Amino acid sequence: MASFGISRTHCTPLAVTLLLALVLPPALAIEVYTDREVYGTVGSKITLSCTFWSSEWISDDISVSWHFQPENSRDTYSIFHYAKGQPYIDDDGIFKDRIEWVGYPKSKDGSIVLHNLEYTDNGTFTCDVKNPPDVVGKSSYVHLLVHDKAPARAGLILGIIIAAALVLVIVVAVVAYLIRCCWVRRQARVARELSALERGKLHKSSKDSKRSRQTPILYAMLDQTRSSKPSSDKKSKGGLGDSRKDRK
Template sequence: MLTFLALASVVILGIVPKQSQAIVIYTGWERHALVGSDIRLSCSFFSWRWTSEDVTFSWTYRPDGSRDTLSIFHYTGGVPYVDNKGPFRDRLEFVGNPSRRDGSILIKNLDFSDNGTFTCDAKNPPDIVGRPSSVRLLVFEKVPIQAGVITGAIIGVVLGLLVLIVVIYYLMRFLVARRVFSLSVSKHGKKKKEGSQQRQLWTPPPLTCYPLP
């Protein structure tokens, strides 16, 4: 009887228990930066629900060549908490916007020792089930030659394709215009020739002279 009443109340009042759904977290795949520069590490998420007031973001860091993972940042209850004892003390700043599902952080004055993997985790209650996303940071003294060559090659190929498309476009326009002009001249010449032939075929009637009375 109690079960029947509970089901009836759900149907009548529209009381449906909230169910947790999966949350998808996004970060970059790999970031490059120069020594002494600043870098923004982006983190966002997708959830079917509205952004909760209890949304949380957490960042962890694992240096290259190490198995230890350090907690470097946590956002909860509308307040950001930065680790003040780790390698990023006084160099990490929260630059995200939780209301827009943005949990990005800014790391300042990069050094070679900052190379490693940064992992972001987000929760949007009741959606709390999701796989954290990781981004690897590589700090260089100068821009890697390989990356510059690849970027230059991509830009060159794109520009080359654009130039080729423009050349083909104008070439086709020229050929079409030339063809139209040739047809027009040929048609005009044919009409002129036919008119001349018709004038040659027509001969006036002979004149007949009659004596005067």
């Protein structure tokens, strides 16, 4: 009986733990999201976006922290912290007077803005959010690259190529349309000229036929006039001779 009591005492906490694991739902970890890479130019400003999702209501104890690890360095620096509704900016670090808080935790936003970018700002920035009691989760990282001029991204280059291809297609289509219009107009003009030429030939042939019909008639009239002239001359000559005979 004593042994049974000892075993019962030792098994009770384990049973309670198993029962709680079966009854209570598993805890959902907070999730933080940032861009993988961002690009900036010297002297400009850039927004480091940080959003999050939490299974709990946004409490007054929510906190947002930003850390910075310079490029080619293992050291990490705390550069910004938000807690109890107040932002706290590092006054002694490399981002002194260059960080602006633009986040709004009630909208699940913990973003910051960096002003007057420098080459030394190249590195990795880490955003970490805690929303008690939802405090379990991984931080999110964003890599900043600062250049003299903003580099062309692959998406921008692809967009330019696609736009150029579309413009080329439109130009080819317009040229083909103009060529076709010119060809159609030329064919219509040629057809008009051929029809006009055909009408001219028909008109000329009709005139020639009329002339050919009139020519025999003219020749017949000329023949008649020629044949009538000798007879009249003979008559006149005969009349003169008779008159001379009568006079004698």
